[in-house]
Amino acid sequence: MGTLSVKGLTARYGKTVALRGIDLELADGEFFVILGPSGAGKTTTLKSVAGLVDQVEGEVHIAGHDMTGVEPYDRGVAMAFESYALYPQKTVEQNLASPLRSGRNGTWTPQEQAERIKQVTTTLGIDHLLARYPRELSNGQRQRTALGRVLVRPAEVYLLDEPLSHLDAKLRAAMRAELKQLGELSGTTTLYVTHDYQEALALGDRVGVLREGRLVQVGTPAQVYAEPVDTFVARAIGQPEMNLLDAAVEAGVARVGDAFTVGVPGDAEGGARVGIRPRDLEIVNGTPPADRLVLRGRVVLAERLGRSVELAVDVAGVQVITVTSDHRVHEGDDLALAVEWDRVHVFAADGARLGAARRPEGAALAGGTR
Numbered sequence: 001m002g003t004l005s006v007k008g009l010t011a012r013y014g015k016t017v018a019l020r021g022i023d024l025e026l027a028d029g030e031f032f033v034i035l036g037p038s039g040a041g042k043t044t045t046l047k048s049v050a051g052l053v054d055q056v057e058g059e060v061h062i063a064g065h066d067m068t069g070v071e072p073y074d075r076g077v078a079m080a081f082e083s084y085a086l087y088p089q090k091t092v093e094q095n096l097a098s099p100l101r102s103g104r105n106g107t108w109t110p111q112e113q114a115e116r117i118k119q120v121t122t123t124l125g126i127d128h129l130l131a132r133y134p135r136e137l138s139n140g141q142r143q144r145t146a147l148g149r150v151l152v153r154p155a156e157v158y159l160l161d162e163p164l165s166h167l168d169a170k171l172r173a174a175m176r177a178e179l180k181q182l183g184e185l186s187g188t189t190t191l192y193v194t195h196d197y198q199e200a201l202a203l204g205d206r207v208g209v210l211r212e213g214r215l216v217q218v219g220t221p222a223q224v225y226a227e228p229v230d231t232f233v234a235r236a237i238g239q240p241e242m243n244l245l246d247a248a249v250e251a252g253v254a255r256v257g258d259a260f261t262v263g264v265p266g267d268a269e270g271g272a273r274v275g276i277r278p279r280d281l282e283i284v285n286g287t288p289p290a291d292r293l294v295l296r297g298r299v300v301l302a303e304r305l306g307r308s309v310e311l312a313v314d315v316a317g318v319q320v321i322t323v324t325s326d327h328r329v330h331e332g333d334d335l336a337l338a339v340e341w342d343r344v345h346v347f348a349a350d351g352a353r354l355g356a357a358r359r360p361e362g363a364a365l366a367g368g369t370r
Contacts, residue, residue, distance in 0.1 A: 003028050003189035004049065004157050008058035011041070011048045011213075018044040020213040021058070026157075026189050033204035034193040034215075035236060041213040042193035043082070046159040049191065050079050063156045076156035080163045084146045086134040092145050093117060093130040099153045120148045123182060139166040144175075151182065160192040164199065176202055197237045201225065209233050226343075231351040234275050240310060240321050243276045244347070253360045254346060259318040260295055264346050265355035274357065275345035278310075281322040283329070284336040292338040293357070295320060299333045313337065 009022035018041045026032050036042050047053045049060055051072040060067040067075055086095050096117045100108040121127040124144045134142055143166045164172045176199055194200055200207045201221040208218045217229040228234035234242045247254035249272045255261045256274055288294040297315035309327055313320045322337055344357035
């Protein structure tokens with residue numbers, strides 16, 4: 001059993017069911033990220049582990065101990081709230097000192113407190129703000145203070161509720177790069193929630209995708225990106241979103257209009273959806289490769305976004321999105337796009353992933369032509 005074990009976790013707010021039987025096992029020192037949209041149950045998961053939700057069923061074990069009936073302050077967890085939850089009447093220094101002076105953490109000497117606060121605030125870049133009050137801080141500074149108040153004391157499990165959500169883009173990217181390197185987090189089991197797939201992929205040892213109170217997929221960042229279990233996960237990870245194209249299936253072949261066909265893995269008849277990530281499509285110059293699916297079409301929209309160009313390509317009446325760094329591509333250009341077969345996903349009509357597409361026997365590789 002790891003540091004944190006959750007079995008059959010169900011949480012309610014009155015008659016509203018927020019979590020529906022969550023099972024989760026975190027290894028010692030693991031950094032686990034829960035990814036999901038607003039309302040999926042991310043914050044409720046953290047609060048349930050921390051003991052802050054009343055109507056909870058299931059089991060929570062921390063460091064091998066059953067937390068049933070255990071008060072939040074005795075669970076050995078430290079939680080950062082998205083809403084900061086700072087004491088408005090206390091300075092930054094006093095806010096950070098409060099966990100070191102209360103309950104089971106009240107054995108720190110004044111000198112130890114000062115040294116610990118200095119260490120954490122220097123790491124977070126807020127050591128010059130110690131004398132300020134929360135009302136005198138920017139949102140980003142408040143968020144870093146809230147994070148510092150969690151990290152300032154040791155815990156069995158850190159629970160982080162979107163701790164970077166209020167930072168500006170530049171600082172957010174920098175903090176994301178530094179967060180897992182913090183000594184306070186690198187050796188401590190951490191449960192982190194976010195709606196940002198980039199944060200999830202960059203930070204997580206493993207990622208769990210949450211939808212309507214259920215974990216629909218758990219895996220490494222590479223697994224959830226390359227093998228999404230359904231169309232919900234496929235759309236949740238990646239920007240631009242995965243192309244999901246309606247297809248008719250007959251005799252093991254999925255036909256996307258007059259654009260192209262792919263072989264369907266497994267058993268599927270009637271309807272399906274073919275998924276291709278925009279960044280997996282490459283513009284072909286010269287002779288198209290014989291070992292890839294090739295789509296031919298005309299650029300109908302070219303949106304320049306700094307270094308990259310996002311293209312909408314009409315492939316025999318089907319619109320496909322791709323991304324390129326070639327700024328010489330313009331609207332109206334004819335081009336060919338190639339993608340590896342194992343990066344073409346096939347989903348059943350109900351959204352469940354069937355697997356990677358295969359080359360249909362006897363079928364042309366090329367899509368629509370002009």
